[in-house]
Amino acid sequence: MSNNYLDIIRPGINTTFQDKGRDHLYHIGIPFSGAMDNRNYLIANKLVNNNLNAAVIEFAYQGPHIKYSGENINFAITGDVIFSIKKKDTEIEGNCYQSYQIENGDEINIVSTNKSVYGYLALGGELDLKFQWNSCSINTKANIGSNDGKKLDTGQRVNLKKINLNKDIKKTNYINTKIENIRVIKGTNFDYFSEEGKKIFYEKEFKVSKLSDRMGMRLEGPKMENIVNTNIKSEGLIKGVIQVPADGNPIIMLSDHGTVGGYPKIGAVVSADYDRLVQMAPGSKIKFKEINLSEAETLFKLYEMETQNLLSQI
Amino acid sequence: MIKNISNLGDAAVYCDFGNDVNKSINSKVIKYFKTIKEKKFQGINNLTPSYNKLIISFDLKITNFKEVKKFIENINIEDSEKTNAKKLEIPVCCHENFSMDIERLEKILKLTREKILENFFNKEYFCYMTGFIAGMPFLGDLDENMRAQRLETPRVKVPKGSVALTEQFANIYTFDSPGGWNILGNTPLGVFDSSKEDKPNLINPGDTVIFKEITLDQYKNFNE
Numbered sequence: 001m002s003n004n005y006l007d008i009i010r011p012g013i014n015t016t017f018q019d020k021g022r023d024h025l026y027h028i029g030i031p032f033s034g035a036m037d038n039r040n041y042l043i044a045n046k047l048v049n050n051n052l053n054a055a056v057i058e059f060a061y062q063g064p065h066i067k068y069s070g071e072n073i074n075f076a077i078t079g080d081v082i083f084s085i086k087k088k089d090t091e092i093e094g095n096c097y098q099s100y101q102i103e104n105g106d107e108i109n110i111v112s113t114n115k116s117v118y119g120y121l122a123l124g125g126e127l128d129l130k131f132q133w134n135s136c137s138i139n140t141k142a143n144i145g146s147n148d149g150k151k152l153d154t155g156q157r158v159n160l161k162k163i164n165l166n167k168d169i170k171k172t173n174y175i176n177t178k179i180e181n182i183r184v185i186k187g188t189n190f191d192y193f194s195e196e197g198k199k200i201f202y203e204k205e206f207k208v209s210k211l212s213d214r215m216g217m218r219l220e221g222p223k224m225e226n227i228v229n230t231n232i233k234s235e236g237l238i239k240g241v242i243q244v245p246a247d248g249n250p251i252i253m254l255s256d257h258g259t260v261g262g263y264p265k266i267g268a269v270v271s272a273d274y275d276r277l278v279q280m281a282p283g284s285k286i287k288f289k290e291i292n293l294s295e296a297e298t299l300f301k302l303y304e305m306e307t308q309n310l311l312s313q314i
Numbered sequence: 315m316i317k318n319i320s321n322l323g324d325a326a327v328y329c330d331f332g333n334d335v336n337k338s339i340n341s342k343v344i345k346y347f348k349t350i351k352e353k354k355f356q357g358i359n360n361l362t363p364s365y366n367k368l369i370i371s372f373d374l375k376i377t378n379f380k381e382v383k384k385f386i387e388n389i390n391i392e393d394s395e396k397t398n399a400k401k402l403e404i405p406v407c408c409h410e411n412f413s414m415d416i417e418r419l420e421k422i423l424k425l426t427r428e429k430i431l432e433n434f435f436n437k438e439y440f441c442y443m444t445g446f447i448a449g450m451p452f453l454g455d456l457d458e459n460m461r462a463q464r465l466e467t468p469r470v471k472v473p474k475g476s477v478a479l480t481e482q483f484a485n486i487y488t489f490d491s492p493g494g495w496n497i498l499g500n501t502p503l504g505v506f507d508s509s510k511e512d513k514p515n516l517i518n519p520g521d522t523v524i525f526k527e528i529t530l531d532q533y534k535n536f537n538e
Contacts, residue, residue: 023359023360024359024360025360026361026369026445027361027362027443028514028515029449029488030448132508132511141447142447142448142488143489143508144448144508185323187322188320188328230464230466231464231481233333233335233364233365233367233481234365234445234483235362235365235366235369236362236363236368236445237369238325238326238360241322241323245468245494246463246464246465246466246467249467258446258447258491260364260443260452262464262480263464265322268323269323270323271323271324271374293321293379296323297374297378304374
């Protein structure tokens, strides 16, 4: 038995363990999974002196309320998150992007994410989790990963295998920027849509629907007319692909997406914008902007450089 | 061979083997899939073979479209093919509790319920691919008079075990999941088992499948 553990007083809406995800499994129908917002995931681990690919607790909208028992440990929360730390006699508001040390009996109450979707809680140590295909990431749709592939529940206990000896407190000034447009590359079925439909795709606003989760983001907006066929023969998907079913409402594939799909692909969100895309809460307005492959590759290099810079400053 | 290679987004290569769906094209896709998988090209992190397409996704931190495309263009596909295809029987119950889209199918196909089931069960199916959610098999081919399009708006939740049709294909939903196929019945048989990391799928590409109709009682008392 471990002497260091968390008790889940309130699990939150969709709280899971996530790490870097699992690869080489699309052909049997298993998606990547892993932390939705990769940059915030990495920063959370760096702030508590973890390996960058360590498991963290990912939450959406309302986060968990946790009671900690054991030796002193550091934790950090990333994203745009409202939370408090309750000690014996006091309760303080917490700030994202800095680590705190907690002791036996302290509580972390993650109230909500603010105008965003996902937040990350990293603990300075190693959570005791089951690995499946080299990852503990939970895929609730296929019940794969740690915690029997299910989201966290009230009253459960999460053990820590070990605690980091390095307990230096760290802080960084990162601001989650919003962007005006989500940049996309034309999809392989772009020409299935009428000229008017193509114009709508790039010029009109779409609204993020409530029916969005780790698997996909459904959008509502002006209907894009399909003039060829509203079905294609099922074929592979990757995260960021935008499919348009017959009703004309686009669906963007996210990290737990089905590995194949049969709706025409009008576009694909570029890798550099993925972290910001997943943070768009239901009701947010999305506008797409077309760029070409080499622009997308350059944007990704910049994104990656910025991520590495951020991490090296912590 | 591959008719066209293009990019899908900025981190995947889209190999198009044409628009036809048949065993011969599908076996070419599978050959490419197997060969590329064995070569372990640095940066490729997933391969998704389907009826007539192969999508190769990669880590943009390690490689890019141009490099992966060049690698694929220079690959030699060997013709030797070891097959270890199986023949499987899948029990399906088409009680009204399960056959959620039978009325829709009756309307679209202009066939009676009895005729639809007769056609469906009197057929051998070939597994072209697996995917979507963990282990879902894509089986073909349904006769011309059994082909219906997907639902206009996909369901948010299709029950686990649902056996469903779209165009010339049948599939089995291995988990509760969103989906737009026409649901005909449900199987009590487990088609995916994640505790077997080496071989989680019951049905694999190349296998032959026949469906066997069972009653609601047989469904309820089913024991693997």
